[in-house]
Amino acid sequence: MSCQQCATIVVSFNGESFAIHQGMMLADFLQGRGYAADQRMACAINTQFVPKGQYVSRELQNGDRIDVVAPVQGG
Amino acid sequence: MQQPHNFKPLDETLTNRYDRQIRLAQIGLAGQTTLANSHALIVGLGGLGSPASLYLAAAGVGQLTLVDFDVVEETNLQRQIVHRQQTVGMSKVESAKQTLAAVNPHITINAINAFLSPEKLFELCQQADVVVDCTDNGFSRTAINEAAMMAGKPLVSAAAIRWEGQLSVFDGRDLNAPCYLCFDPHANQGGETCDAQGIVAPVVGTLGVMQALETLKVLLGNASLIGEVLLFDGLSMSQRRFKLTQDPDCPVCAARKQRNNH
Numbered sequence: 001m002s003c004q005q006c007a008t009i010v011v012s013f014n015g016e017s018f019a020i021h022q023g024m025m026l027a028d029f030l031q032g033r034g035y036a037a038d039q040r041m042a043c044a045i046n047t048q049f050v051p052k053g054q055y056v057s058r059e060l061q062n063g064d065r066i067d068v069v070a071p072v073q074g075g
Numbered sequence: 076m077q078q079p080h081n082f083k084p085l086d087e088t089l090t091n092r093y094d095r096q097i098r099l100a101q102i103g104l105a106g107q108t109t110l111a112n113s114h115a116l117i118v119g120l121g122g123l124g125s126p127a128s129l130y131l132a133a134a135g136v137g138q139l140t141l142v143d144f145d146v147v148e149e150t151n152l153q154r155q156i157v158h159r160q161q162t163v164g165m166s167k168v169e170s171a172k173q174t175l176a177a178v179n180p181h182i183t184i185n186a187i188n189a190f191l192s193p194e195k196l197f198e199l200c201q202q203a204d205v206v207v208d209c210t211d212n213g214f215s216r217t218a219i220n221e222a223a224m225m226a227g228k229p230l231v232s233a234a235a236i237r238w239e240g241q242l243s244v245f246d247g248r249d250l251n252a253p254c255y256l257c258f259d260p261h262a263n264q265g266g267e268t269c270d271a272q273g274i275v276a277p278v279v280g281t282l283g284v285m286q287a288l289e290t291l292k293v294l295l296g297n298a299s300l301i302g303e304v305l306l307f308d309g310l311s312m313s314q315r316r317f318k319l320t321q322d323p324d325c326p327v328c329a330a331r332k333q334r335n336n337h
Binding site for chain 1: 258318319
């Protein structure tokens, strides 16, 4: 019997696959990967950047491709 | 496209000079004439501004305003190709103006050797058709973004460090388009510098050239990177593109919307 609470999904993060609990939010996932909430980075899901204020409410879906990009400033 | 009252047609010398661009369907005589009647504000005459200004000058953008407060140093010459051994010690804008005028004497070049106040930056953005951010730090980038967005001008922004670079167009003409702060809200807190981390000359050169290309396309009305960020990796020779939307919490986008309502 399947259990909704225990279901896992698979997402990719910077090209690497991760199995995570269904219902996990982007902010929690990033924290688990060692990214601080106030870290200077831009995070995209399926090549679309997510506004910072939405990290806590953005639920990850099976197959999501997550990329973290560090903005650079040099010139 | 609506033509300003002082819009000047190209004479025969110039149609010959720009023949290879005029031949392209997306440019033509009309597009080349638009470029000749356009004004680009280029802030920063370093690793990005060198190739960007050279190509914008050569391609026939009629008026360039160059802004920088720095002087040419020996360590600049490895990548800042608008400057010369003989101009070490000279202001970067004057050094660049000499080279650009030698490349194309048919354009107007204004050189401003100063660190600009936000008010002056805003005034210069208002006078330009496009703003080209070629600076090397988040503080300047944040100030230029605010000035360009509040002036309602398109901003072509490039950055590079080590082997990588980023390029985007932030369209100040569109109140719903994302701005630089939507991408990097804390840019003014500073970050890594090329002085400390290093930069490969052709990497920043590639970004500057692509920045010039996107600037021409902004002026011609067919920019590709509005609301997108292109990432270039020179070590693996790969590119990626990401879409960017306006951040509902962006203070600059909120301010420009409010300004428009009054």
